[in-house]
Amino acid sequence: MSVFITFEGPEGSGKSTIIKEVNEYLLNNYETLVTREPGGISLSESIRDLLLNDEHDMDGQTEALLFAASRRVHLVEKIIPALKNGKIVLCDRFIDSSLAYQGFARGLGFESIFTINQFAIDTYMPDLTIYLKLDPKIGLLRKKDNDIEHNRLDNEEVDFHERVVMGYNKLSEKYPNRIKTVNANQNVEAVLSDTIHIIEQFIKSRGERI
Numbered sequence: 061m062s063v064f065i066t067f068e069g070p071e072g073s074g075k076s077t078i079i080k081e082v083n084e085y086l087l088n089n090y091e092t093l094v095t096r097e098p099g100g101i102s103l104s105e106s107i108r109d110l111l112l113n114d115e116h117d118m119d120g121q122t123e124a125l126l127f128a129a130s131r132r133v134h135l136v137e138k139i140i141p142a143l144k145n146g147k148i149v150l151c152d153r154f155i156d157s158s159l160a161y162q163g164f165a166r167g168l169g170f171e172s173i174f175t176i177n178q179f180a181i182d183t184y185m186p187d188l189t190i191y192l193k194l195d196p197k198i199g200l201l202r203k204k205d206n207d208i209e210h211n212r213l214d215n216e217e218v219d220f221h222e223r224v225v226m227g228y229n230k231l232s233e234k235y236p237n238r239i240k241t242v243n244a245n246q247n248v249e250a251v252l253s254d255t256i257h258i259i260e261q262f263i264k265s266r267g268e269r270i
Contacts, residue, residue, distance in 0.1 A: 061266070062142075064184070065259065069192035070194055071214060072201070086259075092149070092150060094150045097131060097152065114212050127157070128176045135181055139151065156189060158176075159231055161224055164224070188259070188262050190255055190259075192242050
């Protein structure tokens, strides 16, 4: 069974932790692939370094185009082959990140960012997206307290990260059948439980066992 599941949320929302635990759960019955954006393959990781390195400054349009380029090569070389081999792909970020960060928070607009990314991804949209909703102030504190990888976007003011969350909220309202919201202000165990429940219901809706 091939399923493309993405995980979205603001900085510090716990995506990496939840993906790791979900993967361990699914491995009982399915073949999986865990990957991330930007990154996942050598070329995309190089683009990630450009995008997230504190030493590089760029405008929103350059940022959006680099994310789309990284997404394209990652999709073609890693995600599509895994889906064709019947795997469940768990991806840390995908198109919704660009829509929330560059489209809404940077003020470039959903439509323009979607157009750029539609060229990059063709018809490959996630089957299911888990949105880990979190107060951005809490997320930034989590990253600082837990010494999580610092990147250029962490240097933005809190209002930028608040706009990111607003963007995600609008996307979850626009695509309620695909984007399912989990309260990431809870402890890890509760977040994981809610996430697994959503994924179980989705897989069962496709007539598959879990």
